[in-house]
Amino acid sequence: MLSNEIHTILIFVLLPLCSAAIATIPIKRTTIRFKFDDWQLYNEHVGTFQQPEPFTASIDLSWSDTFVPSVECMKDPTTAQYCRGQKKYDSSLSSTYQPNKTATQIMYEGLSTSGRLSRDVLKIGDLDIRDQQFEEATFWRSMYSNAAPLDSALGLARFQSRTPASNASTKSALRNMLDQKILSRPVFSLRLPRRDNKSGELALGYNSSGTQAQNAVTVPLIEATPPEDLSQLSYYISSGYIVRLDSVTIQSFPGNIRKHSTYRAVFTNSFSYISLPATLLAEIQTHLHPNLGMGDQLADLDCLMRDELPNIVFSFSKDAVIVLTPWNYLTEVQDIDKGKRCVLPFAYLPQAEEEWVVLGSAFMEGVHGVFDLEKGEVSLLRLDD
Ligand SMILES: *[C@@H]1O[C@H](CO)[C@@H](O)[C@H](O)[C@H]1NC(C)=O
Ligand SMILES: *[C@@H]1O[C@H](CO)[C@@H](O)[C@H](O)[C@H]1NC(C)=O
Numbered sequence: 001m002l003s004n005e006i007h008t009i010l011i012f013v014l015l016p017l018c019s020a021a022i023a024t025i026p027i028k029r030t031t032i033r034f035k036f037d038d039w040q041l042y043n044e045h046v047g048t049f050q051q052p053e054p055f056t057a058s059i060d061l062s063w064s065d066t067f068v069p070s071v072e073c074m075k076d077p078t079t080a081q082y083c084r085g086q087k088k089y090d091s092s093l094s095s096t097y098q099p100n101k102t103a104t105q106i107m108y109e110g111l112s113t114s115g116r117l118s119r120d121v122l123k124i125g126d127l128d129i130r131d132q133q134f135e136e137a138t139f140w141r142s143m144y145s146n147a148a149p150l151d152s153a154l155g156l157a158r159f160q161s162r163t164p165a166s167n168a169s170t171k172s173a174l175r176n177m178l179d180q181k182i183l184s185r186p187v188f189s190l191r192l193p194r195r196d197n198k199s200g201e202l203a204l205g206y207n208s209s210g211t212q213a214q215n216a217v218t219v220p221l222i223e224a225t226p227p228e229d230l231s232q233l234s235y236y237i238s239s240g241y242i243v244r245l246d247s248v249t250i251q252s253f254p255g256n257i258r259k260h261s262t263y264r265a266v267f268t269n270s271f272s273y274i275s276l277p278a279t280l281l282a283e284i285q286t287h288l289h290p291n292l293g294m295g296d297q298l299a300d301l302d303c304l305m306r307d308e309l310p311n312i313v314f315s316f317s318k319d320a321v322i323v324l325t326p327w328n329y330l331t332e333v334q335d336i337d338k339g340k341r342c343v344l345p346f347a348y349l350p351q352a353e354e355e356w357v358v359l360g361s362a363f364m365e366g367v368h369g370v371f372d373l374e375k376g377e378v379s380l381l382r383l384d385d
């Protein structure tokens with residue numbers, strides 16, 4: 001069984017304009033499960049929404065394109081059954097709607113949509129993003145057994161991300177906020193919830209890490225050109241949150257992991273796990289627990305193992321070290337059959353140079369991250385267990 005988490009917030013398209021320079025938005029986590037035997041996708045999301053009804057959007061560091069179901073998705077009986085349960089956008093109710101009509105298609109987290117580009121005001125918290133281009137999805141299919149737990153995605157990509165999953169090529173909501181100088185500072189901070197139905201926080205325009213920040217480590221963002229291919233790794237790299245990473249080691253096994261070597265690491269919450277180069281993955285995996293082999297990548301474990309497993313040390317530089325405990329890096333999920341389980345987060349994404357580490361949700365859920373796009377740096381503060 002493979003599970004995946006999405007981190008969602010509420011957004012509006014269509015509300016009257018007002019202006020603000022910062023916003024604090026609660027984030028909710030939903031674990032979705034792909035069961036390969038019958039290709040069903042389960043979700044346990046339940047939510048109630050205030051009026052007027054906002055869209056539930058998955059916040060995504062790697063993603064660019066905004067999309068929402070259009071009221072027109074109800075016209076076609078094949079797609080009506082899938083979009084019935086979603087919030088829908090009705091351009092006829094909007095005085096700020098601008099048509100574009102370019103045909104697009106998008107695949108995202110179990111959703112397959114197509115439609116046309118439109119522009120309108122996108123509202124997040126008290127922030128209004130003018131002229132946000134988005135796909136108004138007139139066709140909407142999903143792999144969920146009932147309503148999808150998301151209506152939309154809110155892209156936090158720093159650069160235009162490149163993915164074969166979309167041909168819309170629109171600016172991310174974050175990019176628009178920066179270009180329109182809506183935020184009081186070009187900064188956002190992200191604390192992702194570590195369990196379903198715990199709350200996290202996206203702070204736009206300021207740094208919400210607060211008083212504990214003296215323990216934070218700061219790492220410069222570096223530039224990197226993604227490989228030409230359209231692999232999953234290139235997609236994450238293209239969104240632009242890349243740093244140097246000197247080493248990844250197991251804390252309680254001194255000297256057993258290879259000497260100093262430099263990797264490049266990319267932050268994303270689009271990928272649920274931590275991907276390491278093959279040799280490093282094999283070392284970590286075999287040292288982590290004697291009874292776990294390579295066949296146990298993404299193994300579903302008893303959560304009691306959190307008391308036994310060692311800490312993992314991520315050294316970005318000599319002075320910038322993040323130590324994750326098993327309480328940080330093991331992903332807790334509700335297994336449909338077995339109840340509460342913990343997932344070992346190491347996975348492998350194919351790569352040519354064997355130098356890339358992908359710090360997905362398993363890492364991001366363990367830290368409070370402040371992304372300062374003016375200074376070009378990321379501050380990380382490990383969250384307490
Ligand atoms: C639609 O949007 C695309 C991408 O922004 C732009 O190139 C094109 O000129 C627009 N077309 C219309 C009719 O506005
Ligand atoms: C996106 O793909 C669809 C389906 O192939 C096509 O109809 C549409 O014209 C494409 N749009 C762009 C902007 O390339």
Ligand SMILES: *[C@@H]1O[C@H](CO)[C@@H](O)[C@H](O)[C@H]1NC(C)=O
Nearest residue numbers: 044046195196197198333334
């Ligand atoms: C939170 O999730 C747990 C298990 O996933 C569930 O037992 C509990 O009822 C949920 N709490 C709320 C407030 O939804």
Ligand SMILES: *[C@@H]1O[C@H](CO)[C@@H](O)[C@H](O)[C@H]1NC(C)=O
Nearest residue numbers: 207209210213214370372379
């Ligand atoms: C975040 O705020 C704290 C305290 O206000 C400060 O010490 C820290 O340097 C800030 N981090 C960033 C990346 O701006």
